[in-house]
Amino acid sequence: MTSTDADAVLAKFRDYVTGPTRYANLLTVFELGIVAQLKATGPDGMTATQLAAVTGVSAHHVEQLLELPVKDGFIARAPRTGAYTLDGIARLTDEELARVMPWLHMVKEVCLRQLYHLTESVREGRIVGLEQLYGFTGNFYQASKAHPELHAAWEPVMHAVTGYIDPWFYSRLDLPAGARVIDIAGNTAQGAVLAQKYHGEKGIHVTCFDLPEKEDEALDNIAGAGVGDSCRFIGGDALAEIPKGFDVAMIKHFLDMWDHDNALRILRNTYEALPAGGRLIAMHLTYPEDGNAATADFFPAYFFGCTMAQGGPQKLSTWAAWIEEAGFKITGTVEQDMTTAPADTIPAHSIVYATKV
Numbered sequence: 001m002t003s004t005d006a007d008a009v010l011a012k013f014r015d016y017v018t019g020p021t022r023y024a025n026l027l028t029v030f031e032l033g034i035v036a037q038l039k040a041t042g043p044d045g046m047t048a049t050q051l052a053a054v055t056g057v058s059a060h061h062v063e064q065l066l067e068l069p070v071k072d073g074f075i076a077r078a079p080r081t082g083a084y085t086l087d088g089i090a091r092l093t094d095e096e097l098a099r100v101m102p103w104l105h106m107v108k109e110v111c112l113r114q115l116y117h118l119t120e121s122v123r124e125g126r127i128v129g130l131e132q133l134y135g136f137t138g139n140f141y142q143a144s145k146a147h148p149e150l151h152a153a154w155e156p157v158m159h160a161v162t163g164y165i166d167p168w169f170y171s172r173l174d175l176p177a178g179a180r181v182i183d184i185a186g187n188t189a190q191g192a193v194l195a196q197k198y199h200g201e202k203g204i205h206v207t208c209f210d211l212p213e214k215e216d217e218a219l220d221n222i223a224g225a226g227v228g229d230s231c232r233f234i235g236g237d238a239l240a241e242i243p244k245g246f247d248v249a250m251i252k253h254f255l256d257m258w259d260h261d262n263a264l265r266i267l268r269n270t271y272e273a274l275p276a277g278g279r280l281i282a283m284h285l286t287y288p289e290d291g292n293a294a295t296a297d298f299f300p301a302y303f304f305g306c307t308m309a310q311g312g313p314q315k316l317s318t319w320a321a322w323i324e325e326a327g328f329k330i331t332g333t334v335e336q337d338m339t340t341a342p343a344d345t346i347p348a349h350s351i352v353y354a355t356k357v
């Protein structure tokens with residue numbers, strides 16, 4: 001190894017070590033209201049003293065905390081007056097900012113403290129962080145029911161991911177006219193509502209199937225979207241049984257929560273539930289063949305330390321192999337082109353199309 005090679009490795013170590021402090025510093029700048037103040041103030045900006053007066057912390061704290069966002073180009077500091085203005089953050093659209101903020105908040109509530117226990121969670125196969133922090137034994141989705149603050153932090157990210165990837169997913173969905181569709185683990189029916197948005201003219205009916213505790217929120221969303229005649233909710237456990245009476249099953253962001261054996265149980269239950277000729281469309285977190293995504297940066301630690309203590313993204317070929325193992329015939333596959341994804345994108349996806357022969 002040359003010294004240049006070693007330097008590159010050392011620089012990577014530095015990136016990893018400073019990750020949590022960089023994250024906390026930026027989040028705090030937002031949470032103190034500094035970004036909001038600078039946004040409201042406009043081009044003249046505000047000095048540390050002025051920011052201190054409106055945020056209720058000392059000018060020293062403001063100055064220290066703004067060193068990093070100034071260094072990284074989020075915020076600018078005028079050399080002469082010392083006034084701060086938004087720099088990089090001002091170049092983001094409201095939509096772009098609204099997309100990244102839920103991730104910042106979710107990492108605080110759902111990841112940061114829980115990941116202190118990642119090693120134990122992996123060793124013991126359960127979310128030790130939830131036990132230590134909340135005295136809760138079980139997975140994140142069960143804990144979210146008892147601790148609404150967890151759900152409140154997680155849901156906007158799930159909606160942002162669904163909102164970002166579902167247009168891609170639904171534009172690749174070839175639903176037959178009049179199809180009866182079940183969205184397995186459809187959460188609070190956002191997928192069902194979007195299926196109607198993209199394919200409603202075909203006269204489809206979509207059932208959101210998820211844990212019973214999702215019913216109220218799902219029905220509210222269905223009613224709110226005005227699709228009560230063509231969408232409904234059924235509560236149940238996909239590991240136990242999946243309801244029959246559907247031509248097409250969608251599974252999105254669900255198999256990746258489980259290890260191979262549980263994913264197979266869900267897929268076999270889906271196979272059982274569908275009639276011969278019934279179709280499965282499965283979209284999941286994927287490690288792209290060319291490695292071009294942040295999937296590995298986030299999801300293994302997130303699944304193991306924060307949500308399930310199992311599962312994780314797979315290569316597209318692995319998803320297809322598991323679906324075949326459950327008895328389906330693969331009819332097509334597609335991987336997301338990450339070169340066209342926004343720069344802040346963390347997950348990469350793929351879709352497997354299959355039929356029950």
Ligand SMILES: C[S@@+](CC[C@H](N)C(=O)[O-])C[C@H]1O[C@@H](n2cnc3c(N)ncnc32)[C@H](O)[C@@H]1O
Pocket residue numbers: 141158162184185186187188191209210211214236237238239251252253254
């Ligand atoms: C990551 S979310 C995916 C939501 C949705 N499919 C989407 O793409 O936006 C996982 C969902 O699985 C549901 N879930 C967890 N365990 C389940 C089970 N045993 N049976 C049915 N749904 C389950 C959760 O309630 C949650 O809504």
